[in-house]
Amino acid sequence: MTKDIMLFVLFLAVLLLCAWPLGKYMARVFNYEKTCGERFFAPLENIFYKMAKVDPRTEMPWKEYCLNLIIFNALGMLSLFVLQLTQAFLPLNPQQLPNVETWHLAFNTAASFMTNTNWQAYSGETTLSYLTQMLGLTVQNFLSAATGAAVAIALIRGLVRKNTGELGNFWADIIRCTTRILLPICVVATLLLVSQGVIQNLNPYVDVQTVEGAQQTIAMGPVASQEAIKELGTNGGGFFNANSSHPFENPTPWSNFLEMFLILVIPTGLLFTFGEMCKDKKQGYAVLASMLLLFVLMLGVCYASEKYGNPIVAAQGISGDTAMEGKEVRFGIGSSSLFATVTTAASCGAVNSMHDSYTGTGGLVPMLQMMLGEVVLGGVGAGFYGMMLYVFITVFIVGLMVGRTPEYLGKKIEAKEVVLTIAGLLIPAATILTMSAVSCLTEAGQAGISNPGPHGLSEILYGFASGVGNNGSAFAGLGANSLWYNVLIGLAMLIGRFAVIVPVLAIAGNMVTKKIAPANAGTFNTGSSLFAVLLAGVVLIVGALTFLPALALGPIVDQLFMLQGKVF
Amino acid sequence: MRAIIRSLVMVVTLSIFTGLVYPLAMTGLAQVVFPSRANGSIIIKDGVPVGSALIGQAFTDARYFSSRPSAGGNDAANSGGTNYGGTSAKLQQQVGELAESVRAANGWTSDQEVPSVLVTNSSSGLDPHLTPAAAYCQVERIAKVRGLEIRQVRDLVSEHIENADLGVVGEDRVNVLKLNLALDNLQQNQ
Numbered sequence: 001m002t003k004d005i006m007l008f009v010l011f012l013a014v015l016l017l018c019a020w021p022l023g024k025y026m027a028r029v030f031n032y033e034k035t036c037g038e039r040f041f042a043p044l045e046n047i048f049y050k051m052a053k054v055d056p057r058t059e060m061p062w063k064e065y066c067l068n069l070i071i072f073n074a075l076g077m078l079s080l081f082v083l084q085l086t087q088a089f090l091p092l093n094p095q096q097l098p099n100v101e102t103w104h105l106a107f108n109t110a111a112s113f114m115t116n117t118n119w120q121a122y123s124g125e126t127t128l129s130y131l132t133q134m135l136g137l138t139v140q141n142f143l144s145a146a147t148g149a150a151v152a153i154a155l156i157r158g159l160v161r162k163n164t165g166e167l168g169n170f171w172a173d174i175i176r177c178t179t180r181i182l183l184p185i186c187v188v189a190t191l192l193l194v195s196q197g198v199i200q201n202l203n204p205y206v207d208v209q210t211v212e213g214a215q216q217t218i219a220m221g222p223v224a225s226q227e228a229i230k231e232l233g234t235n236g237g238g239f240f241n242a243n244s245s246h247p248f249e250n251p252t253p254w255s256n257f258l259e260m261f262l263i264l265v266i267p268t269g270l271l272f273t274f275g276e277m278c279k280d281k282k283q284g285y286a287v288l289a290s291m292l293l294l295f296v297l298m299l300g301v302c303y304a305s306e307k308y309g310n311p312i313v314a315a316q317g318i319s320g321d322t323a324m325e326g327k328e329v330r331f332g333i334g335s336s337s338l339f340a341t342v343t344t345a346a347s348c349g350a351v352n353s354m355h356d357s358y359t360g361t362g363g364l365v366p367m368l369q370m371m372l373g374e375v376v377l378g379g380v381g382a383g384f385y386g387m388m389l390y391v392f393i394t395v396f397i398v399g400l401m402v403g404r405t406p407e408y409l410g411k412k413i414e415a416k417e418v419v420l421t422i423a424g425l426l427i428p429a430a431t432i433l434t435m436s437a438v439s440c441l442t443e444a445g446q447a448g449i450s451n452p453g454p455h456g457l458s459e460i461l462y463g464f465a466s467g468v469g470n471n472g473s474a475f476a477g478l479g480a481n482s483l484w485y486n487v488l489i490g491l492a493m494l495i496g497r498f499a500v501i502v503p504v505l506a507i508a509g510n511m512v513t514k515k516i517a518p519a520n521a522g523t524f525n526t527g528s529s530l531f532a533v534l535l536a537g538v539v540l541i542v543g544a545l546t547f548l549p550a551l552a553l554g555p556i557v558d559q560l561f562m563l564q565g566k567v568f
Numbered sequence: 569m570r571a572i573i574r575s576l577v578m579v580v581t582l583s584i585f586t587g588l589v590y591p592l593a594m595t596g597l598a599q600v601v602f603p604s605r606a607n608g609s610i611i612i613k614d615g616v617p618v619g620s621a622l623i624g625q626a627f628t629d630a631r632y633f634s635s636r637p638s639a640g641g642n643d644a645a646n647s648g649g650t651n652y653g654g655t656s657a658k659l660q661q662q663v664g665e666l667a668e669s670v671r672a673a674n675g676w677t678s679d680q681e682v683p684s685v686l687v688t689n690s691s692s693g694l695d696p697h698l699t700p701a702a703a704y705c706q707v708e709r710i711a712k713v714r715g716l717e718i719r720q721v722r723d724l725v726s727e728h729i730e731n732a733d734l735g736v737v738g739e740d741r742v743n744v745l746k747l748n749l750a751l752d753n754l755q756q757n758q
Binding site: 178319320352360476477566 | 581591592595648678734736737738
C-alpha cells in the first residue's frame with residue numbers, strides 16, 4: 001500500500017516537472033515564434049504549405065477556422081474508411097488479411113480514430129493490415145491530436161486577444177503541432193519503448209514450438225511507433241486487441257510508467273501554455289490545481305476499491321489481491337488502477353487491464369470521469385477546452401451570486417456565451433443517456449450484453465460514455481461489433497466531438513472581439529485557490545446531477561451486490 | 569472547392585509523412601539499435617525458437633511451473649481477457665474450479681489458500697509472469713516430480729524474481745518461461 005502511494009506521488013512529480021517546460025515550449029510554438037531546431041522545422045513545414053498553397057500567416061475568423069477543421073477531418077475519416085475496405089489489394093499485408101468485413105465496422109473505426117476516440121469494435125491483430133495500422137490509424141492518431149490542440153489554442157487566443165476577429169491559422173496550428181511537438185516526442189518515446197521490448201518490425205507472424213510442444217503463433221508488426229502517438233495524442237487505440245496489457249505493447253513496469261506519462265504530459269502542459277499565453281500564470285495554476293484535486297480523489301477511490309478486492313473470489317480460499325481477474329502480474333493493483341484513472345482522466349482509452357472486470361466502484365471511476373467530459377487534465381486540447389466550459393459555468397454562477405456580469409480574464413461572459421456553453425455540456429450528456437436508454441430497451445442493444453445483472457447496464461453506459469467522451473476504452477465484454485452498436489456509437493463519437501468543438505470555437509470567435517476591462521475591487525479572482533475549489537465543486541455537482549440515477553442502477557448497485565456475495 | 573482541395577492535399581501529404589515516413593524510419597532505426605527486442609525478444613533453444621520472453625505460454629505438465637490461466641488459450645495472434653464482472657457467476661465458477669484443480673495438482677488439502685493469480689485470467693491472455701508466492705507454492709510438487717531437492721528448486725525461483733523498479737514501479741514477479749527453461753537446464757546438468 002505504501003509502495004503504491006509512493007508510485008502515485010512519483011508519477012505526479014515527474015509529470016508536473018516535465019509538463020512545465022513543455023507547456024512553455026508549446027506557448028512559443030503556438031505564438032508562431034521561432035523555436036529550437038528552426039532551421040530543420042521551417043523548411044519541412046514549408047513543404048506542406050507550398051504543396052497545399054497555404055499562407056500560414058493569414059489569420060482566420062472563427063467560421064473559417066471551423067470550416068477548415070471540419071473539411072480536413074471529414075476527408076481524413078473518408079481516407080481511413082476507404083483504406084479499410086481495400087486493404088486486401090494493398091501492400092504491407094503479410095498475413096493476407098481480407099478487407100474489413102462490414103461497412104458499419106469500417107464506418108465505426110473511421111469515426112473512432114478521426115474523433116480521437118479510438119473505440120475498437122475490431123481486434124487489431126486479426127483484422128487490420130500493417131498498412132492500415134500505419135497509413136490509416138497512426139495518421140489519424142497524429143491529426144486528431146493536433147486538431148484537439150488547435151481548438152484549445154484557438155480558444156486561448158479568443159480569451160487573450162482583444163478587439164480583433166481572428167483566431168490564428170488552422171493549418172499553421174496543425175502543422176506546427178505535428179512537426180514541433182508530437183513528432184519529436186514520438187521519435188524519442190518509440191526508441192524508449194523498443195528498448196523495453198515493444199516490437200517494431202514488418203515481419204509476418206512468427207510460429208514457435210513451445211516448451212511443451214504446442215504451436216504458438218506470435219503476432220508481429222510496427223507497434224512501437226503507433227504506441228508512442230497512441231499515448232501522446234491521448235488516442236488509445238491498441239495495435240493488438242488487448243491494448244496496453246499486451247506484452248508487446250507494454251512489456252515492463254517502466255514502459256507502463258512511460259505510457260501513462262505520455263498520456264498526460266501534453267494535457268498538463270497545456271495549462272502552463274495557457275498561463276504563458278494569458279501572461280498570468282496563476283490562471284493556469286488555478287485550473288490545474290482544480291484538475292489535480294479531482295484526479296487524486298478519483299485515483300484514491302479506484303485504487304481503494306481494487307485493493308479491497310472481490311469478496312466473492314476471496315470466499316473460495318484465495319490469497320493475495322483478489323481483484324486480479326483481467327489484470328497483469330507485472331502491473332498489479334497499483335499500476336493498473338493508476339493507468340485506468342489516467343487513461344480516462346485524459347480522453348485516451350488505452351487500457352493495461354480489463355475495466356469490465358473491475359469491482360463496481362473501481363469501474364465507476366473511469367466511467368464517471370468520461371461522463372464528466374474528461375476534464376480531469378483531459379485529452380490533448382479536448383481536456384482544456386472541456387474544462388473551460390466548466391470555468392464559464394463557474395464564473396457565471398459566481399456572478400449570479402454577487403449580482404455582477406460574470407467575466408473571465410477581463411472579458412464579459414454574456415448570454416450568447418452561456419447558451420453555447422450549456423449546449424457544449426448538455427448535448428454530450430443527453431446523448432450518453434438517451435442512447436444508453438434506447439439500447440437497454442431494444443433487442444439489438446441487449447444482445448451486446450455479456451455480463452447479466454446490473455453489470456450489463458454498466459457495460460452499455462460505459463460504451464456510450466466512452467464514445468461520446470471520445471475516450472475509446474471499453475467494458476470490453478460488450479459485443480460492440482454489430483450493426484446497432486457500430487452505427488450508434490459511431491454517431492455518438494461524432495456528436496461528442498463536434499457538438500463540443502463547434503460551440504467552443506463559436507465562443508472563441510465571440511470572445512476575441514471583446515474588450516478587456518481592467519480588474520477592480522469587485523472582480524472575482526479566477527487565479528485563486530478558492531476558484532480552484534469552486535471549479536472542482538461545479539464539475540462534480542453537474543456530473544452528479546446528470547448521471548447519479550444511471551450510476552446508481554449500474555456500478556453502485558453492482559458493488560453492493562458484490563459485497564453481499566450475490567452473483568448473476 | 570478551393571478549400572476542399574487544400575484539405576485534400578494536407579491529408580495526403582500529412583498521411584505520407586506521419587503514416588509512412590515516420591513508422592518506416594522508426595522501424596529501420598529500431599532494427600539497427602535493438603534488433604532482438606524489435607523482433608519480439610524470441611528465445612532460441614538448440615537453434616529453434618521456443619517462444620518469446622515476453623509472451624506467456626501454456627504449461628500444463630506437472631514437471632513445469634504452471635502459468636496463469638488464459639482466456640484465449642495463450643493464442644498470441646488473438647489476445648484478450650474474459651471480461652467477467654465482479655458479480656459474474658461465471659467468474660465465481662471459474663475461480664472455484666481452478667482453485668480445486670490447483671489444489672489437486674499440488675496435493676493440497678481443501679482448506680489451503682490458492683494465490684489469486686493462479687485462478688484468474690490475465691488481461692492480455694498472454695501474461696508471462698507469476699507473483700513470487702504463486703511460483704513458490706508450486707516448488708514442492710516440482711521437486712517431487714523431478715526428483716530434485718526442494719531447496720534447489722526454491723533457490724531457482726528466488727534467482728528468477730524480478731523486483732519492482734526503484735522498489736515502487738511495478739510488482740515483484742517471475743517470468744515463467746525463463747524459469748521453466750532454467751529448470752530443464754538444472755536437471756540436464758545434474
